[in-house]
Amino acid sequence: MAQADTTRPARRNGHEPGVPVDDPQTPDSGSPSLVSRAWRELAGAVQRRIPRADLDERDPDYIREQLPLFWLLSSIWFRGEVRGLGNIPDEGPVLLVGNHSGGNMIPDTMVFSVALSTYFGVERAFYQLAHNLVLSLPGLSWLRKFGTVAASPDNASKALSSGAALLVYPGGDYEVHRPTWEGNRVDFGGRKGFIRLALEQEVPIVPVVAIGGQETALFLTRGERLARLLALDRVLRLKVLPISLSLPWIVNIGDFGHIPLPAKITIETLPPIDLRAEFGPDPDIDEVYDHLIRLMQDALDALAAERRFPVIG
Amino acid sequence: MRVTSDVAVAAPVQDVWSIIADPERVLSYMSGVTRWEVASDRPAGLGARYRMLFRVGAAEVGGLIEVVEFAEPYEFAWTSITGLDQRGRWRLRELPGGRTRVELRLAYGIAGAGLSGWLAERIAAPSVSRHVRQTLHQLARIVEHEQLRERAARRRAGAR
Numbered sequence: 491m492a493q494a495d496t497t498r499p500a501r502r503n504g505h506e507p508g509v510p511v512d513d514p515q516t517p518d519s520g521s522p523s524l525v526s527r528a529w530r531e532l533a534g535a536v537q538r539r540i541p542r543a544d545l546d547e548r549d550p551d552y553i554r555e556q557l558p559l560f561w562l563l564s565s566i567w568f569r570g571e572v573r574g575l576g577n578i579p580d581e582g583p584v585l586l587v588g589n590h591s592g593g594n595m596i597p598d599t600m601v602f603s604v605a606l607s608t609y610f611g612v613e614r615a616f617y618q619l620a621h622n623l624v625l626s627l628p629g630l631s632w633l634r635k636f637g638t639v640a641a642s643p644d645n646a647s648k649a650l651s652s653g654a655a656l657l658v659y660p661g662g663d664y665e666v667h668r669p670t671w672e673g674n675r676v677d678f679g680g681r682k683g684f685i686r687l688a689l690e691q692e693v694p695i696v697p698v699v700a701i702g703g704q705e706t707a708l709f710l711t712r713g714e715r716l717a718r719l720l721a722l723d724r725v726l727r728l729k730v731l732p733i734s735l736s737l738p739w740i741v742n743i744g745d746f747g748h749i750p751l752p753a754k755i756t757i758e759t760l761p762p763i764d765l766r767a768e769f770g771p772d773p774d775i776d777e778v779y780d781h782l783i784r785l786m787q788d789a790l791d792a793l794a795a796e797r798r799f800p801v802i803g
Numbered sequence: 804m805r806v807t808s809d810v811a812v813a814a815p816v817q818d819v820w821s822i823i824a825d826p827e828r829v830l831s832y833m834s835g836v837t838r839w840e841v842a843s844d845r846p847a848g849l850g851a852r853y854r855m856l857f858r859v860g861a862a863e864v865g866g867l868i869e870v871v872e873f874a875e876p877y878e879f880a881w882t883s884i885t886g887l888d889q890r891g892r893w894r895l896r897e898l899p900g901g902r903t904r905v906e907l908r909l910a911y912g913i914a915g916a917g918l919s920g921w922l923a924e925r926i927a928a929p930s931v932s933r934h935v936r937q938t939l940h941q942l943a944r945i946v947e948h949e950q951l952r953e954r955a956a957r958r959r960a961g962a963r
Contacts, residue, residue: 558923565860608862
């Protein structure tokens with residue numbers, strides 16, 4: 491197994507294409523095995539494919555032309571319902587913080603993005619942070635035209651300081667692959683970086699609570715142990731290797747795409763939170779985190795209470 | 804895609820016009836419309852702009868619109884500046900017996916959206932059409948109710 495330094499993940503978030511992931515200073519255990527070399531090659535290839543965040547890649551005309559397609563998917567397949575968009579300030583930067591569901595097909599992101607783009611118009615700059623791997627996969631470069639940038643503190647700051655609305659899913663891959671029976675649970679896995687980001691940038695947080703995504707397949711396990719065993723966390727920044735029952739694979743390991751079941755997706759946008767107005771000039775990060783989780787969990791419980799049947803909604 | 808419907812209202816044309824030309828009353832009769840805010844210095848008339856939204860399927864669509872025809876009391880037309888491409892028109896014509904024929908037309912689409920745009924327009928049409936009919940019925944009900952109240956008020960005043 492490669493002796494990569496696990497204390498360096500933050501440096502890998504810089505997303506500098508062409509920078510090899512294996513640090514020359516990393517101690518090497520003599521002659522690395524074939525498997526170890528292959529992993530390093532893969533990690534290097536992924537790293538090289540991660541595009542440098544260029545906010546200018548977002549293309550409003552392209553988004554506008556694609557809206558009918560995503561509106562069709564959102565309206566017919568997922569019977570999407572997005573409430574409370576009026577809670578998002580009409581102008582200025584805002585950090586939209588969502589709970590993430592539905593595996594790698596991210597149906598909730600699609601439903602929300604369509605609704606937000608039609609509500610405020612494609613003229614309003616709107617970016618979404620995504621996992622490195624998503625942006626490095628071949629065939630997904632169109633996501634960048636939608637305003638998707640690799641998740642890193644730098645990119646997030648850049649987007650907010652440009653005055654845009656930024657959607658983040660603190661739970662990321664950890665939350666999106668939670669088992670279906672934990673579908674109605676907000677689980678950010680203790681990730682609090684977004685709170686520091688909101689404070690640094692002095693932007694309000696608008697919680698976005700979604701339900702239904704975890705019913706688009708039968709998610710069985712995150713496969714965290716398997717991911718650790720295969721060193722995916724070090725090579726691909728993947729803490730999970732999810733296993734689910736989904737179409738068309740039946741047993742889906744890794745979730746490199748599947749056909750989501752047509753589960754009804756309902757999304758509630760909550761009123762904005764001005765952190766310094768609510769928690770004082772120097773807010774306690776843990777207190778804010780706890781408050782936000784509680785708020786979002788309450789909203790998710792209310793949405794869950796409205797649902798009568800799985801998938802149908 | 805264009806959706807059209809009309810209704811005969813038992814009221815003079817000027818009474819219908821006074822309601823459709825008033826932006827503050829739009830939400831009371833326009834079915835499916837969730838927002839109709841004045842976005843220009845002048846609240847009504849030629850060149851007035853509104854930010855409007857209309858719920859269809861999983862999204863509220865619309866954007867900034869501008870009044871491009873304001874021929875009192877017969878024609879009121881708008882076109883979109885941002886958002887969904889749309890044109891709307893109120894067409895009012897006098898009918899015998901002090902009645903008014905009110906027609907509402909909505910044309911919408913997204914230029915350059917190709918096949919998915921074509922399909923989305925058609926999938927949305929029944930819902931848009933329902934809202935247009937509902938709008939006309941609600942408008943007729945409001946206008947006719949106001950006529951009734953005015954007549955009743957006149958009768959009460961005459962009886963005194």
